[in-house]
Amino acid sequence: IITCAAQQTVVIGLAADSGCGKSTFMRRLTSVFGGAAEPPKGGNPDSNTLISDMTTVICLDDYHSLDRTGRKEKGVTALDPRANDFDLMYEQVKALKSSIAVEKPIYNHVTGLLDAPELIQPPKILVIEGLHPMFDERVRDLLDFSIYLDISNEVKFAWKIQVCFFIYFIFVHWLILQNEFRFFLALGLSILFSLFQVSVVEMDGQFDRLDELIYVESHLSNLSTKFYGEVTQQMLKHADFPGSNNGTGLFQTIVGLKIRDLYEQLIANKATAPAEAAKA
Ligand code: ADP
Numbered sequence: 001i002i003t004c005a006a007q008q009t010v011v012i013g014l015a016a017d018s019g020c021g022k023s024t025f026m027r028r029l030t031s032v033f034g035g036a037a038e039p040p041k042g043g044n045p046d047s048n049t050l051i052s053d054m055t056t057v058i059c060l061d062d063y064h065s066l067d068r069t070g071r072k073e074k075g076v077t078a079l080d081p082r083a084n085d086f087d088l089m090y091e092q093v094k095a096l097k098s099s100i101a102v103e104k105p106i107y108n109h110v111t112g113l114l115d116a117p118e119l120i121q122p123p124k125i126l127v128i129e130g131l132h133p134m135f136d137e138r139v140r141d142l143l144d145f146s147i148y149l150d151i152s153n154e155v156k157f158a159w160k161i162q163v164c165f166f167i168y169f170i171f172v173h174w175l176i177l178q179n180e181f182r183f184f185l186a187l188g189l190s191i192l193f194s195l196f197q198v199s200v201v202e203m204d205g206q207f208d209r210l211d212e213l214i215y216v217e218s219h220l221s222n223l224s225t226k227f228y229g230e231v232t233q234q235m236l237k238h239a240d241f242p243g244s245n246n247g248t249g250l251f252q253t254i255v256g257l258k259i260r261d262l263y264e265q266l267i268a269n270k271a272t273a274p275a276e277a278a279k280a
Contacts, residue, residue: 011096013133016150061107084132090136
């Protein structure tokens with residue numbers, strides 16, 4: 001079988017504690033790639049998976065090895081690595097990355113039990129979101145890049161009680177390509193750091209009128225938009241999402257555009273790599 005490297009699934013890891021806005025961010029991200037992400041059609045209504053044309057978002061809670069009762073009996077929380085099946089997580093993410101469909105378990109958040117598995121087809125972009133996408137070294141090595149949402153407890157609490165005041169930090173760091181990464185490793189730590197791009201972005205305040213965001217957008221540069229006004233368009237499209245009238249929604253949208261940009265670079269690199277190898 002001849003497979004085109006450019007078609008290989010790109011894997012993104014999104015790590016954050018629960019209540020940090022992962023689901024909201026994922027809805028913005030999948031929208032940036034076009035098309036709304038929805039649960040698998042005709043499947044288990046309690047599925048945690050979201051699928052759109054380009055992206056499939058898998059919730060890593062599905063790899064809990066202990067259900068709610070089991071965790072209680074053993075005295076561990078879902079955060080405890082012992083409550084998670086990293087072997088299965090690794091095998092299935094690896095399979096999807098190699099264009100092989102998998103039967104993924106479903107952790108039912110309503111009952112706290114593990115339901116019958118669901119079939120997941122390899123997507124163009126696989127997002128694995130949850131508590132531990134970077135914990136297991138084997139899974140970490142499969143990630144093309146990773147995102148960590150770090151929200152202070154006060155903000156999480158404020159969001160839960162619907163208080164519109166926030167401080168929002170997004171740390172985005174990515175490794176470009178595994179091969180490049182290994183090469184730079186050999187050159188030492190200082191060069192290694194040049195491969196990590198760490199952005200710390202902070203903003204507070206509130207927009208009174210969402211359509212006036214176009215004036216803010218006109219003052220920002222390097223947004224990775226495909227046309228002028230794309231940020232504002234995305235924000236208006238999802239005006240009902242939490243965070244739309246403040247900087248959190250704006251940053252999530254911009255990070256979504258950056259991820260799209262990075263995805264396009266990865267795909268372009270993967271497409272040229274076999275041609276370069278053939279020339280050599
Ligand atoms: P997670 O998937 O990480 O558990 P959610 O996206 O479900 O997080 O968000 C958790 C709670 O915080 C929800 O009640 C949601 O409405 C609220 N929330 C998420 N993002 C924001 C935001 N930017 N501003 C205000 N509330 C938010």
